Amino acid sequence: MSDYLVKALGFNGQIRAYAATTTETIGEAQRRHYTWPTASAALGRAMTATVMMGAMLKGEEKLTVKIEGGGPIGAILVDSNANGEVRGYVTHPQTHFDLNEKGKLDVRRAVGTDGLLTVVKDIGLRDHFTGQVPLISGELGEDFTYYLLNSEQVPSSVGVGVLVNPDNSILASGGFIIQLMPGAEEETISRIEESLNNIPPISKLIQQGLSPEQILEKILGADNLKILETMPIQFVCQCSRERISNALVSLGAEEIRDIINTDGHAEAQCHFCNEKYHFSKEELEELEEQVK
Template sequence: MSDYLVKALACDGNIRAYAVRTTETIREAQERHQTWRTASAALGRTLTAGVMMGAMLKGEDKLTIKINGGGPLGPIVVDSNAKGEVRGYVTNPEVDFESNEHGKLDVRRAVGTDGMLAVVKDIGLRDFFSGQVPLVSGELGEDFTYYFATSEQVPSSVGVGVLVNPDDTILAAGGFIFQLMPGTPESVISQVEERLNTIPPVSKLIEKGLTPEEILAELFGKEQVKILEKMPVQFACNCSKDRFANAIIGLGKAEIDAMIEEDGQAEAHCHFCNEKYLFTKEELEEMKKEAK
């Protein structure tokens, strides 16, 4: 099954909801960055939240999430857009611990709790929208829930999960976000809170094979969900050799000369997708002609 996301309304239009399957997306991220189990869970949860937040945007809008909790993972950085494309990395991919007291991957210990979750949105205006909140959990789902309530003033619930096999490969991943519309009756809020306390974790729902539509049906009841849109989701990076070449040209002749003299070549590395681009001496000589 390919990864995809659904947008929906629930409970007579009182709730805006998103649900997504990201198993293949997180699998590609793990393979590209060779993340260990706990690092995979942290990166996968952030990518999953990121792709849903991107789906809240329009057109060419995009956003960047940065989480730095002071833990051994270092900063997590994720980019996403309104087209279902997401990319990201953890600073230290080789992080793993014994399971926590609940028998789950210890994401909190890897991420840390002494730091911030920051979101920067580029919605085509001169100034970017940015918001940040202190980490309250380090488990990330609760941290994104707190971000929406505090920074965007939208009561929300965020569930993100990644199941990782013992050999570091990804078994299942996905998540949901739902947000209360203004004026939602207390009876609806109580009903949803009660349901949240009884359903299994979202990763378990995905492991059982539930689709995004079925996850929302678990949350609200099938008859209470109206699907508005379905969109494909994928790990995608916009880096290219040409982009890096233009960046090197922008460094100027002296810098390119230094590369030629010191190494006889240059290698560029994209943090987001881990691709490497090699520039030969001949290519650098040609680029130097374009440089100032």
């Protein structure tokens, strides 16, 4: 089944909820970047949380999440928008460690905890909204929870998880975000806290074949759930040959001539999707003529 996300309300509007399966999407990221298991888990958790936050946006709005924890994986950078499109990469994709004391991939060790989680939202205004919080866990689910509470003042619970096969491919990936709306009753809050304390890891639920709807039913209860919308999720990169051409043109005729004289060609690689774009000497000369 293709990846998708659901938006829902719970307990007569007291709760706003999102859940998503992202196995194919994170699998695409893993193949493009050849991430090793611990890096796959870190990137997959970040991309899953970001695509759910993207679903909170409208129209052409988009957001970028940057996670820099000082760990060996380096920075994680993820883009998403209101249409379920997401892309991301890690600085050091071939990062892997032995399992932690809980028998899980050691994302905390890879990411580190000495740094920041930064969210930049482009909502169509001249100035972008930027929110930033210190990393408190390095496991990322807790860090996104902390961000939503402290930067956006929305009490939330973020659950994200990734399981990796022995051949490094992605077995299961997904997540949920549960948010309290103003005026949520204490009884409702207590029931949800109890559910979250007892729920199995989100990646295990997806491995078992549960859909996003069924995951939210497990947390909120089927009788308390109202599905508002479903949305496909996929790895989509905005890079293109035209964009790279424009970037080369922006260098100016003198810089393009220098590339021709020095290398005789140019090659650019997109960080987000690893796609390579090659420009021959003749193509560079055409770009040079455009600038003159």
